[in-house]
Each structure stands twice: as C-alpha cells, then as structure tokens.
Amino acid sequence: MFRKLLVTSLSVLGSFNNLSVLAADEVLLERGAYLTEGIVACGNCHTPKTADAVPIESMQFAGGFVIEEPAFKAYAPNITMDKETGIGSWTDEEIVRSIREGIRPDGTLIGPPMPFLNYRNISDRDVKAIVAYMRTIEPVKNVVPKSDYKIPLPPNWGPPVGNVAEVSKDDPLAYATYVATTLGHCNECHTPMIHGEYDFSRTGMGGNRYVGIFGLKITTVSANITSHKELGIGNWTDDQIKTAITDGIRPDGRMLAPAMGFPYYKNIDEQDLDALVLYIRSLKPQPAE
Ligand code: HEC
Ligand code: HEC
Incomplete structure (x- = not known):
C-alpha cells in the first residue's frame, strides 16, 4: 500500500x-x-518443478521439462536472459513478438502448446510489463533439447498483431474475458478438442486428457467448468470457485491435480478472481441442457 x-x-x-x-x-x-507470477503463469510451463509439482526457484524460467502429447514432444525452452542458452540477446520487441505471434527473431515459428491464439490479444501495456519483469529474472545456463512435432505446424498463428489497446474494466464481461482467455488461457485446457483443434462451441466442457503433464507421473482430465448444475460447477458458490482456482481444493475437499498453475494462481487479486468467476458463470452449460 x-x-x-x-x-x-x-x-x-x-x-x-x-x-x-x-x-x-x-x-x-x-x-x-x-501478471507473470499470477494469472499468466509463464513459469507453469517454463520453470522446472520438483516431484511434488513445486516450481524450483533457482531454475525460474530455465525450461527443460517436456510436455508430451500424441502430436508432439515439446520442450519448454530456457527463457531466462542468459545470452547463450536463453533469450538474453533478444530485444524487447523480439520478445513481445515471440509471445504474441509465436515468431522467433530468426523468423521460425514456435510450436504448441504455448497458447498463441490467446496471447495475441495481450495488450501492449501488459506484454511490455511481462517483458520488463522477465528482464529481472536471474539468467540461468541450461541447454534444452529441441521439440519434436509429428504434425505440420501452420505457416503462422495469425496476421501480424500490431497495437492492442487496454480492455476497459467499465465493461465487466469484456474485462473478465480478457483475464480468463487472453491472460489465463483457461479456455485452452478446459475446451474439448476435435482433430487437434479446439471446439469452441463447447467452451469449458473439459474432458482433455493430460498424460504425464509437466513431467509428473500422473494422468489428469480437465474438468467441466461450465454452469451445468451436475456435470459442471453451476452449483458452486463464488467462494468455492475462487478456492478451487487459488488453492486447488474442491468444495468436497478433494485436491486438484497440478495441471492448473496453483503456485501462481494464489497471487491473483480479488478483482481478477471476481472477473474469473464472472467469465465462468457466462459459459453456457455443457453438454447443452
Ligand atoms: C502451456 C505451456 C506454455 C506456456 C503457458 C507458455 N509457454 Fe512459452 N513455450 C512453450 C513451449 C513448449 C515452447 C517451445 C515450442 C517449440 O519448441 O517450438 C515455448 C517457447 C517460448 C519462447 C521461444 C524460446 C526459444 O528459444 O525458442 C518464448 C520466448 C516463450 N515461450 C515465452 C513465454 C512467455 C513469456 C510465457 C508467458 C507469457 C510463456 N512462454 C508461456 C510452452 C509454454
Ligand atoms: C494446463 C491446463 C489448465 C489450465 C491452463 C487451466 N486449467 Fe483448470 N483444470 C485443469 C485440469 C486438468 C483440472 C482437473 C484437475 C483434477 O481433476 O484434479 C482443472 C480443474 C479446474 C477447476 C475445478 C473444477 C472441478 O469440477 O473440479 C476449476 C474451477 C478450474 N480448473 C478453473 C480454471 C480457471 C479459471 C483457469 C484459468 C485461470 C484454468 N482452470 C486454467 C487444467 C487447466
């Protein structure tokens, strides 16, 4: 204060x-x-974790662990400012472009599961803020293997981004959608996929399987977070939804698996938690009632 x-x-x-x-x-x-230590949680993919899924502080952003799906074996790269093994020689503009457009300074395309379709809408101010914070993280020397994609990558993740304005808090649903989908990419994990594409007609219905997510020896299935009263979380109170997001504890006391970024989400402030609840409540019940 x-x-x-x-x-x-x-x-x-x-x-x-x-x-x-x-x-x-x-x-x-x-x-x-x-943003970075909270809702955006870059470290959820880029920071290695202990066997108990706790991010290893001395390895913040140093990358190296693998995200394996049928279509790819992706290694989260070292995004510390180490000049040889990280991205220390990239300019601010180059880092901004890699986050929003998925293009490296050498022109090559960065692959999934980094959520570019969501990140391309990050506002100019927020993406600059993320880069400013990344510059303060201790450089770590750590060589990371190259990812292997069994699917062809698209030519790009969309047209060049240009300028992105702030989303006004005066429009609560627009702001809530910005927090949940652009910054938090909640919809990515919680939306079913058909043939490798998200089926946004069923946003929030869940059902995606994550085998050995973040290098952990567990399989987890993303939950239905729509307002469906039995299959979704339509019966949960606002506070119960917030506790699930920040602490990973369901109303029945069960702990959620660590695919969600709880070590980060615990830092989300009350205003943005309210926004997440508003966004979740806006999702149509799925399957349709
Ligand atoms: C869901 C997991 C995930 C999240 C979240 C994520 N990334 Fe990534 N990121 C990856 C993967 C995997 C790659 C490598 C893809 C490849 O090999 O083509 C990557 C690549 C990158 C690269 C390119 C590095 C290089 O040397 O090629 C940068 C820069 C980057 N991420 C920054 C970020 C930042 C900043 C954030 C948060 C705003 C973030 N990432 C969030 C998974 C993620
Ligand atoms: C990396 C993938 C991933 C991301 C990103 C993600 N989630 Fe989840 N979420 C999951 C998985 C997997 C589960 C189920 C875990 C379990 O059953 O133990 C889950 C469970 C939940 C639950 C509990 C629902 C229930 O019925 O148990 C809520 C609420 C939730 N997520 C909300 C969110 C919100 C809000 C965001 C964005 C801030 C988000 N999630 C981002 C993967 C993700």
Whole structure:
C-alpha cells in the first residue's frame, strides 16, 4: 500500500523529470510481476518443478521439462536472459513478438502448446510489463533439447498483431474475458478438442486428457467448468470457485491435480478472481441442457 502511494505521489511530481520516468517503470514492473507470477503463469510451463509439482526457484524460467502429447514432444525452452542458452540477446520487441505471434527473431515459428491464439490479444501495456519483469529474472545456463512435432505446424498463428489497446474494466464481461482467455488461457485446457483443434462451441466442457503433464507421473482430465448444475460447477458458490482456482481444493475437499498453475494462481487479486468467476458463470452449460 505504502509503495503504491509512493509511486502515485512520485508520478504527480511532473512529467518531464527522471523521477516520473522511474515511477512509470516501477508501475510497469509491478504489473509485470503481478501478471507473470499470477494469472499468466509463464513459469507453469517454463520453470522446472520438483516431484511434488513445486516450481524450483533457482531454475525460474530455465525450461527443460517436456510436455508430451500424441502430436508432439515439446520442450519448454530456457527463457531466462542468459545470452547463450536463453533469450538474453533478444530485444524487447523480439520478445513481445515471440509471445504474441509465436515468431522467433530468426523468423521460425514456435510450436504448441504455448497458447498463441490467446496471447495475441495481450495488450501492449501488459506484454511490455511481462517483458520488463522477465528482464529481472536471474539468467540461468541450461541447454534444452529441441521439440519434436509429428504434425505440420501452420505457416503462422495469425496476421501480424500490431497495437492492442487496454480492455476497459467499465465493461465487466469484456474485462473478465480478457483475464480468463487472453491472460489465463483457461479456455485452452478446459475446451474439448476435435482433430487437434479446439471446439469452441463447447467452451469449458473439459474432458482433455493430460498424460504425464509437466513431467509428473500422473494422468489428469480437465474438468467441466461450465454452469451445468451436475456435470459442471453451476452449483458452486463464488467462494468455492475462487478456492478451487487459488488453492486447488474442491468444495468436497478433494485436491486438484497440478495441471492448473496453483503456485501462481494464489497471487491473483480479488478483482481478477471476481472477473474469473464472472467469465465462468457466462459459459453456457455443457453438454447443452
Ligand atoms: C502451456 C505451456 C506454455 C506456456 C503457458 C507458455 N509457454 Fe512459452 N513455450 C512453450 C513451449 C513448449 C515452447 C517451445 C515450442 C517449440 O519448441 O517450438 C515455448 C517457447 C517460448 C519462447 C521461444 C524460446 C526459444 O528459444 O525458442 C518464448 C520466448 C516463450 N515461450 C515465452 C513465454 C512467455 C513469456 C510465457 C508467458 C507469457 C510463456 N512462454 C508461456 C510452452 C509454454
Ligand atoms: C494446463 C491446463 C489448465 C489450465 C491452463 C487451466 N486449467 Fe483448470 N483444470 C485443469 C485440469 C486438468 C483440472 C482437473 C484437475 C483434477 O481433476 O484434479 C482443472 C480443474 C479446474 C477447476 C475445478 C473444477 C472441478 O469440477 O473440479 C476449476 C474451477 C478450474 N480448473 C478453473 C480454471 C480457471 C479459471 C483457469 C484459468 C485461470 C484454468 N482452470 C486454467 C487444467 C487447466
């Protein structure tokens, strides 16, 4: 709170001195830390974990573990700022492009399961905030094997992104959709797939199987998070939904498997948790009643 006040009072000191530039940088960095360590959870794929699925702090963003599906064996790369084995020599613009368009500086396309269809809508401010925060993470030397895709990758993940404006909180459902689908890519894991494509007519219905997810020796199936009263979570209270997201505990006391990023989701603030609940409640019950 004090830090917030300090930042605000610094930024009213005048727009043409260094202090206000510093203050603006600090606000951006705080936003980046909040997003990356929270709803966006890049580390859920890029940070190796212990056998109990706890992210290994000294290896933050160092990559190396494998995500295996029938169509691919993908290694999450080292995205620390190490110049040789990470992405330390990429410019801010190049990192932004890799996140939103899935294109590396050498022009090659980055493969799944990094959720580009979702990330392409990250606002200019938020993607810059994420990159600013990435620059503060300790560089780690760690060589990661190349991914192996048994399916052909598309030529690109969509047209060039250009500029993306902020989504206003004055439109609660638009903001909720931004938090849940763009930043959190909840819809990706929780939407059924047909022939390798998401079936968005059944968004939230779940049923995707994850075998050995994040290198763990478990198989888990994504849950139905639509408002269906028996098969979905239509009977859960707002607080029960929030506890499942932040703590991984269902209303019946069962612990959820660690495919969701609980070590990160616990940092989501109350306003964005309300947004996630609003988004979930907006999903039509599936299967259709
Ligand atoms: C669902 C898992 C997943 C999430 C979440 C994810 N990534 Fe990735 N990312 C991957 C995989 C897998 C690759 C490698 C794909 C390949 O080999 O083509 C990758 C590749 C990258 C690359 C290219 C690195 C290189 O050297 O080629 C960058 C940069 C990157 N991710 C940054 C991020 C950032 C920043 C975030 C959060 C905003 C993020 N990723 C979230 C799985 C993920
Ligand atoms: C990497 C894939 C993945 C992502 C991303 C993901 N989830 Fe999940 N989620 C799962 C899986 C798998 C389960 C079921 C785990 C289990 O049964 O133990 C689950 C369970 C849940 C549950 C509990 C439902 C029930 O009936 O048990 C809720 C609520 C939920 N997710 C909401 C979300 C929200 C909100 C987001 C976005 C912030 C999200 N999930 C992102 C994979 C994911």
